[in-house]
Amino acid sequence: MTLQRPPVNSLNLDLLKEMSKSLDEIAKNKSKAMILTSASPKVFSAGLDIMEMYKPDLKRVEEFWTTLQEVWFKLFGSNFITAAAINGHAPAGGCLLAMSCEYRVMTGGNFSIGLNETALGIVAPNWFMDTMTNTIPVREAEYALTTARMFNVEEALKVGLIDEVATDKDDAIAKCKGFIGKFDRIPALARSITKLKMRQAAIKRLQDGRREDLNEFLQFVQNPKIQKSLEMYIQSLKKKA
Numbered sequence: 001m002t003l004q005r006p007p008v009n010s011l012n013l014d015l016l017k018e019m020s021k022s023l024d025e026i027a028k029n030k031s032k033a034m035i036l037t038s039a040s041p042k043v044f045s046a047g048l049d050i051m052e053m054y055k056p057d058l059k060r061v062e063e064f065w066t067t068l069q070e071v072w073f074k075l076f077g078s079n080f081i082t083a084a085a086i087n088g089h090a091p092a093g094g095c096l097l098a099m100s101c102e103y104r105v106m107t108g109g110n111f112s113i114g115l116n117e118t119a120l121g122i123v124a125p126n127w128f129m130d131t132m133t134n135t136i137p138v139r140e141a142e143y144a145l146t147t148a149r150m151f152n153v154e155e156a157l158k159v160g161l162i163d164e165v166a167t168d169k170d171d172a173i174a175k176c177k178g179f180i181g182k183f184d185r186i187p188a189l190a191r192s193i194t195k196l197k198m199r200q201a202a203i204k205r206l207q208d209g210r211r212e213d214l215n216e217f218l219q220f221v222q223n224p225k226i227q228k229s230l231e232m233y234i235q236s237l238k239k240k241a
Protein backbone atom coordinates (compact mmCIF):
# COMPACT_ATOMS: atom_id res chain seq x y z
CA MET A 1 0.00 0.00 0.00
CA THR A 2 1.61 3.23 -1.16
CA LEU A 3 0.61 6.53 0.41
CA GLN A 4 0.34 9.14 -2.30
CA ARG A 5 -1.04 12.47 -1.15
CA PRO A 6 1.52 15.17 -2.03
CA PRO A 7 3.29 17.02 -0.69
CA VAL A 8 3.66 15.19 2.65
CA ASN A 9 1.02 12.41 2.83
CA SER A 10 -0.76 14.18 5.66
CA LEU A 11 -3.68 12.05 6.77
CA ASN A 12 -6.93 13.82 5.92
CA LEU A 13 -10.39 12.26 5.95
CA ASP A 14 -10.25 11.20 2.28
CA LEU A 15 -6.87 9.49 2.60
CA LEU A 16 -7.96 7.71 5.79
CA LYS A 17 -11.14 6.49 4.09
CA GLU A 18 -9.06 5.17 1.17
CA MET A 19 -6.72 3.40 3.58
CA SER A 20 -9.65 1.90 5.45
CA LYS A 21 -11.13 0.57 2.19
CA SER A 22 -7.79 -0.82 1.02
CA LEU A 23 -7.22 -2.59 4.35
CA ASP A 24 -10.68 -4.20 3.98
CA GLU A 25 -9.77 -5.38 0.47
CA ILE A 26 -6.46 -6.84 1.67
CA ALA A 27 -8.26 -8.71 4.44
CA LYS A 28 -10.97 -9.92 2.05
CA ASN A 29 -8.67 -11.13 -0.72
CA LYS A 30 -6.75 -13.20 1.83
CA SER A 31 -3.40 -11.58 1.07
CA LYS A 32 -0.57 -13.06 3.08
CA ALA A 33 1.03 -9.70 3.84
CA MET A 34 1.07 -5.98 3.24
CA ILE A 35 3.97 -3.53 2.96
CA LEU A 36 3.12 0.09 3.75
CA THR A 37 5.26 2.72 2.04
CA SER A 38 5.13 6.19 0.48
CA ALA A 39 5.33 7.57 -3.05
CA SER A 40 7.21 10.62 -1.74
CA PRO A 41 11.02 10.52 -1.87
CA LYS A 42 11.37 12.18 1.55
CA VAL A 43 8.19 11.86 3.61
CA PHE A 44 6.56 8.61 4.72
CA SER A 45 3.68 10.58 6.28
CA ALA A 46 3.56 13.96 8.09
CA GLY A 47 0.87 12.54 10.38
CA LEU A 48 -2.62 13.86 10.78
CA ASP A 49 -3.59 16.69 8.47
CA ILE A 50 -3.58 19.63 10.84
CA MET A 51 -6.08 21.42 8.61
CA GLU A 52 -8.68 18.77 9.58
CA MET A 53 -8.33 19.89 13.20
CA TYR A 54 -8.03 23.63 12.66
CA LYS A 55 -11.40 25.47 12.84
CA PRO A 56 -13.15 22.19 12.06
CA ASP A 57 -16.65 21.39 10.91
CA LEU A 58 -17.87 19.24 13.81
CA LYS A 59 -19.56 16.55 11.74
CA ARG A 60 -16.51 16.15 9.48
CA VAL A 61 -13.99 16.14 12.33
CA GLU A 62 -16.03 13.44 14.11
CA GLU A 63 -15.91 11.30 10.97
CA PHE A 64 -12.20 12.09 10.62
CA TRP A 65 -11.39 10.77 14.11
CA THR A 66 -13.69 7.75 13.82
CA THR A 67 -12.04 6.81 10.53
CA LEU A 68 -8.58 7.16 12.08
CA GLN A 69 -9.66 4.80 14.87
CA GLU A 70 -10.95 2.35 12.22
CA VAL A 71 -7.71 2.45 10.24
CA TRP A 72 -5.80 1.70 13.45
CA PHE A 73 -8.07 -1.25 14.34
CA LYS A 74 -7.66 -2.66 10.82
CA LEU A 75 -3.89 -2.15 10.65
CA PHE A 76 -2.80 -2.85 14.24
CA GLY A 77 -5.29 -5.71 14.54
CA SER A 78 -4.84 -7.25 11.08
CA ASN A 79 -4.63 -11.01 10.54
CA PHE A 80 -2.23 -10.53 7.67
CA ILE A 81 1.47 -9.75 8.11
CA THR A 82 2.33 -6.04 8.05
CA ALA A 83 5.63 -4.28 7.45
CA ALA A 84 6.48 -0.63 6.88
CA ALA A 85 9.10 0.53 4.38
CA ILE A 86 9.64 3.98 5.87
CA ASN A 87 11.25 5.96 3.08
CA GLY A 88 11.21 9.40 4.72
CA HIS A 89 10.06 11.42 7.73
CA ALA A 90 7.42 9.81 9.94
CA PRO A 91 6.27 12.23 12.67
CA ALA A 92 3.21 11.70 14.90
CA GLY A 93 0.43 9.93 12.95
CA GLY A 94 3.08 8.80 10.43
CA CYS A 95 4.97 7.11 13.25
CA LEU A 96 1.67 5.63 14.52
CA LEU A 97 1.05 3.97 11.13
CA ALA A 98 4.59 2.57 11.05
CA MET A 99 4.41 1.30 14.66
CA SER A 100 1.06 -0.36 13.94
CA CYS A 101 2.88 -2.66 11.51
CA GLU A 102 4.85 -5.66 12.79
CA TYR A 103 8.20 -4.72 11.25
CA ARG A 104 9.81 -1.45 10.24
CA VAL A 105 12.63 -0.80 7.79
CA MET A 106 13.69 2.84 7.40
CA THR A 107 15.86 4.29 4.68
CA GLY A 108 19.05 5.94 5.89
CA GLY A 109 19.25 9.68 5.48
CA ASN A 110 18.40 12.79 7.38
CA PHE A 111 14.93 11.52 8.32
CA SER A 112 13.19 11.43 11.67
CA ILE A 113 10.47 9.37 13.31
CA GLY A 114 8.60 9.73 16.58
CA LEU A 115 5.53 10.96 18.42
CA ASN A 116 5.99 14.73 18.75
CA GLU A 117 2.51 15.58 20.09
CA THR A 118 3.60 17.21 23.36
CA ALA A 119 5.67 19.76 21.37
CA LEU A 120 2.38 20.87 19.81
CA GLY A 121 0.72 21.10 23.25
CA ILE A 122 -1.21 17.89 22.49
CA VAL A 123 -1.46 14.75 24.62
CA ALA A 124 -1.19 11.67 22.45
CA PRO A 125 -4.25 9.42 22.92
CA ASN A 126 -3.84 6.23 24.98
CA TRP A 127 -3.87 4.04 21.89
CA PHE A 128 -0.96 6.01 20.35
CA MET A 129 0.91 5.38 23.61
CA ASP A 130 -0.10 1.70 23.66
CA THR A 131 1.16 1.32 20.11
CA MET A 132 4.48 2.83 21.13
CA THR A 133 4.86 0.62 24.21
CA ASN A 134 4.11 -2.36 21.95
CA THR A 135 7.19 -1.32 19.98
CA ILE A 136 9.80 0.08 22.39
CA PRO A 137 10.33 -0.39 26.15
CA VAL A 138 7.91 1.51 28.41
CA ARG A 139 10.66 3.64 29.96
CA GLU A 140 11.94 4.71 26.52
CA ALA A 141 8.35 5.39 25.39
CA GLU A 142 7.59 7.60 28.41
CA TYR A 143 10.78 9.56 27.84
CA ALA A 144 10.13 9.90 24.11
CA LEU A 145 6.47 10.90 24.55
CA THR A 146 7.05 13.47 27.29
CA THR A 147 9.99 15.07 25.47
CA ALA A 148 8.34 14.86 22.00
CA ARG A 149 11.48 13.05 20.90
CA MET A 150 12.05 12.73 17.19
CA PHE A 151 14.57 9.94 16.58
CA ASN A 152 17.03 9.99 13.73
CA VAL A 153 17.48 6.71 11.87
CA GLU A 154 20.41 5.46 13.99
CA GLU A 155 18.65 6.38 17.25
CA ALA A 156 15.43 4.72 16.08
CA LEU A 157 17.35 1.52 15.30
CA LYS A 158 19.12 1.58 18.66
CA VAL A 159 15.89 1.93 20.66
CA GLY A 160 14.02 -0.64 18.53
CA LEU A 161 11.59 1.83 16.98
CA ILE A 162 12.77 0.46 13.64
CA ASP A 163 14.13 -3.02 12.96
CA GLU A 164 16.50 -2.43 10.04
CA VAL A 165 18.07 0.38 8.01
CA ALA A 166 17.92 0.30 4.21
CA THR A 167 19.94 2.07 1.55
CA ASP A 168 16.87 3.13 -0.43
CA LYS A 169 13.18 2.37 -0.93
CA ASP A 170 13.81 -0.75 -3.06
CA ASP A 171 16.15 -2.10 -0.40
CA ALA A 172 13.57 -1.28 2.30
CA ILE A 173 10.91 -3.21 0.41
CA ALA A 174 13.30 -6.12 -0.15
CA LYS A 175 14.07 -6.19 3.58
CA CYS A 176 10.34 -6.10 4.42
CA LYS A 177 9.88 -9.06 2.04
CA GLY A 178 12.70 -10.83 3.89
CA PHE A 179 10.73 -10.38 7.13
CA ILE A 180 7.55 -11.68 5.50
CA GLY A 181 9.49 -14.68 4.15
CA LYS A 182 10.33 -15.73 7.73
CA PHE A 183 6.73 -16.92 8.05
CA ASP A 184 6.90 -19.32 5.10
CA ARG A 185 7.41 -22.25 7.46
CA ILE A 186 5.16 -21.06 10.29
CA PRO A 187 1.50 -22.09 10.28
CA ALA A 188 -0.50 -18.94 9.40
CA LEU A 189 -3.25 -19.41 11.97
CA ALA A 190 -0.82 -19.90 14.86
CA ARG A 191 1.05 -16.78 13.73
CA SER A 192 -2.00 -14.54 13.46
CA ILE A 193 -3.58 -15.72 16.73
CA THR A 194 -0.29 -15.12 18.53
CA LYS A 195 -0.01 -11.63 17.07
CA LEU A 196 -3.58 -10.75 18.04
CA LYS A 197 -3.18 -12.11 21.57
CA MET A 198 -0.08 -9.92 21.98
CA ARG A 199 -2.08 -6.90 20.79
CA GLN A 200 -5.42 -7.76 22.40
CA ALA A 201 -5.14 -5.56 25.51
CA ALA A 202 -4.46 -2.40 23.49
CA ILE A 203 -7.23 -3.21 21.00
CA LYS A 204 -9.75 -3.89 23.79
CA ARG A 205 -8.81 -0.66 25.57
CA LEU A 206 -9.81 1.40 22.53
CA GLN A 207 -12.85 -0.77 21.74
CA ASP A 208 -14.14 -0.22 25.29
CA GLY A 209 -13.28 3.48 25.36
CA ARG A 210 -13.95 4.37 21.75
CA ARG A 211 -16.76 6.87 22.43
CA GLU A 212 -14.84 8.47 25.30
CA ASP A 213 -11.75 8.79 23.09
CA LEU A 214 -13.87 10.51 20.42
CA ASN A 215 -15.41 12.86 22.98
CA GLU A 216 -11.97 13.80 24.30
CA PHE A 217 -10.85 14.58 20.77
CA LEU A 218 -13.97 16.64 20.05
CA GLN A 219 -13.42 18.64 23.24
CA PHE A 220 -9.80 19.08 22.30
CA VAL A 221 -10.53 20.52 18.85
CA GLN A 222 -13.16 22.87 20.30
CA ASN A 223 -10.78 24.32 22.90
CA PRO A 224 -9.84 27.91 21.91
CA LYS A 225 -6.32 27.53 23.39
CA ILE A 226 -5.71 24.44 21.27
CA GLN A 227 -7.01 26.26 18.20
CA LYS A 228 -4.56 29.08 18.90
CA SER A 229 -1.65 26.59 19.23
CA LEU A 230 -2.67 24.87 16.00
CA GLU A 231 -2.81 28.24 14.24
CA MET A 232 0.69 29.10 15.42
CA TYR A 233 1.98 25.67 14.41
CA ILE A 234 0.49 25.98 10.91
CA GLN A 235 2.12 29.40 10.58
CA SER A 236 5.48 28.01 11.68
CA LEU A 237 5.25 25.24 9.07
CA LYS A 238 4.38 27.75 6.37
CA LYS A 239 7.14 30.20 7.41
CA LYS A 240 9.67 27.40 7.01
CA ALA A 241 8.86 27.07 3.30
Ligand SMILES: CCCCC/C=C/C(=O)SCCNC(=O)CCNC(=O)[C@H](O)C(C)(C)COP(=O)(O)OP(=O)(O)OC[C@H]1O[C@@H](n2cnc3c(N)ncnc32)[C@H](O)[C@@H]1OP(=O)(O)O
Pocket residue numbers: 007008010042043045046047048049050051089091092093094116117122123124125216217220234237238240241
Ligand atom coordinates in the same frame (compact mmCIF):
# COMPACT_ATOMS: atom_id res chain seq x y z
C1 LIG B 1 -6.10 14.45 21.15
C2 LIG B 1 -5.58 14.86 19.81
C3 LIG B 1 -4.48 13.97 19.35
C4 LIG B 1 -3.96 14.38 18.00
C5 LIG B 1 -2.78 13.56 17.64
C6 LIG B 1 -2.05 14.20 16.52
C7 LIG B 1 -1.34 13.52 15.69
C8 LIG B 1 -0.70 14.14 14.52
O1 LIG B 1 -0.27 13.45 13.63
S1 LIG B 1 -0.59 15.85 14.45
C9 LIG B 1 0.43 16.21 13.04
C10 LIG B 1 1.84 16.27 13.49
N1 LIG B 1 2.72 16.38 12.37
C11 LIG B 1 3.75 17.19 12.38
O2 LIG B 1 4.02 17.89 13.33
C12 LIG B 1 4.59 17.21 11.12
C13 LIG B 1 4.65 18.56 10.52
N2 LIG B 1 5.38 18.55 9.29
C14 LIG B 1 6.72 18.51 9.22
O3 LIG B 1 7.44 18.44 10.21
C15 LIG B 1 7.33 18.58 7.84
O4 LIG B 1 6.34 19.00 6.94
C16 LIG B 1 7.93 17.24 7.35
C17 LIG B 1 9.21 16.94 8.13
C18 LIG B 1 6.96 16.09 7.45
C19 LIG B 1 8.30 17.39 5.84
O5 LIG B 1 9.13 18.52 5.67
P1 LIG B 1 9.26 19.18 4.22
O6 LIG B 1 9.46 18.12 3.21
O7 LIG B 1 10.31 20.23 4.34
O8 LIG B 1 7.84 19.78 3.90
P2 LIG B 1 7.22 21.17 4.43
O9 LIG B 1 7.40 21.28 5.90
O10 LIG B 1 7.73 22.29 3.59
O11 LIG B 1 5.67 20.93 4.16
C20 LIG B 1 5.11 21.02 2.84
C21 LIG B 1 3.69 21.53 2.98
O12 LIG B 1 2.92 20.58 3.74
C22 LIG B 1 2.31 21.25 4.87
N3 LIG B 1 2.26 20.29 6.00
C23 LIG B 1 3.27 19.66 6.57
N4 LIG B 1 2.84 18.84 7.55
C24 LIG B 1 1.49 18.97 7.56
C25 LIG B 1 0.46 18.36 8.37
N5 LIG B 1 0.73 17.44 9.33
N6 LIG B 1 -0.81 18.73 8.13
C26 LIG B 1 -1.10 19.62 7.17
N7 LIG B 1 -0.17 20.23 6.38
C27 LIG B 1 1.11 19.89 6.58
C28 LIG B 1 3.24 22.43 5.15
O13 LIG B 1 2.57 23.41 5.87
C29 LIG B 1 3.59 22.86 3.73
O14 LIG B 1 2.49 23.55 3.25
P3 LIG B 1 2.66 24.75 2.18
O15 LIG B 1 3.57 25.77 2.83
O16 LIG B 1 1.27 25.28 1.97
O17 LIG B 1 3.27 24.13 0.98
